[in-house]
Amino acid sequence: MKGIRCRGKTIRIIERAHQHGIRVFGATLTPYQGADYFSEDGEATRQAVNQWIRSSGAFEGVIDFDLRCAILTGRASFVKVINPATTFTPAPPVIRQWPTRWTSRC
Numbered sequence: 710m711k712g713i714r715c716r717g718k719t720i721r722i723i724e725r726a727h728q729h730g731i732r733v734f735g736a737t738l739t740p741y742q743g744a745d746y747f748s749e750d751g752e753a754t755r756q757a758v759n760q761w762i763r764s765s766g767a768f769e770g771v772i773d774f775d776l777r778c779a780i781l782t783g784r785a786s787f788v789k790v791i792n793p794a795t796t797f798t799p800a801p802p803v804i805r806q807w808p809t810r811w812t813s814r815c
Contacts, residue, residue, distance in 0.1 A: 715758075716761060716765075719767070720767055723767050723768070732769045733767075733768055733769060734768055734769055734770045734771065734772060735762040735763075735765075735767070735768035735770075735771045735772070736762070736771070736772040736773075736774055737758075737759040737762050737763065737771065737772070737773050737774050737775035737776070738755045738758055738759055738774070738775060739774045739775055739778050740755075740775060740778055740779070741755070759775050
């Protein structure tokens with residue numbers, strides 16, 4: 710799984726950032742079911758990566774875009790929240806519903 714192979718590299722980047730006093734926040738990958746490039750393997754990788762981002766403890770905090778999209782749409786599909794201009798980012802009405810401040814573990 711590609712997502713698993715990236716963990717070590719991500720940890721190294723985080724460690725280097727910390728050496729320079731930089732705090733690092735993780736962000737989950739948003740759902741993409743309904744996109745032309747969707748695949749079950751890709752979805753399994755996305756879920757595994759998101760689980761690692763949430764539970765690894767590697768980040769000072771996590772911005773959970775995946776959870777927020779699920780709350781707004783009621784499902785794991787991006788179809789209802791997609792921005793037609795980019796085909797892979799949330800539509801402006803969805804972004805306006807996101808909180809203006811994020812909390813962290815620090």
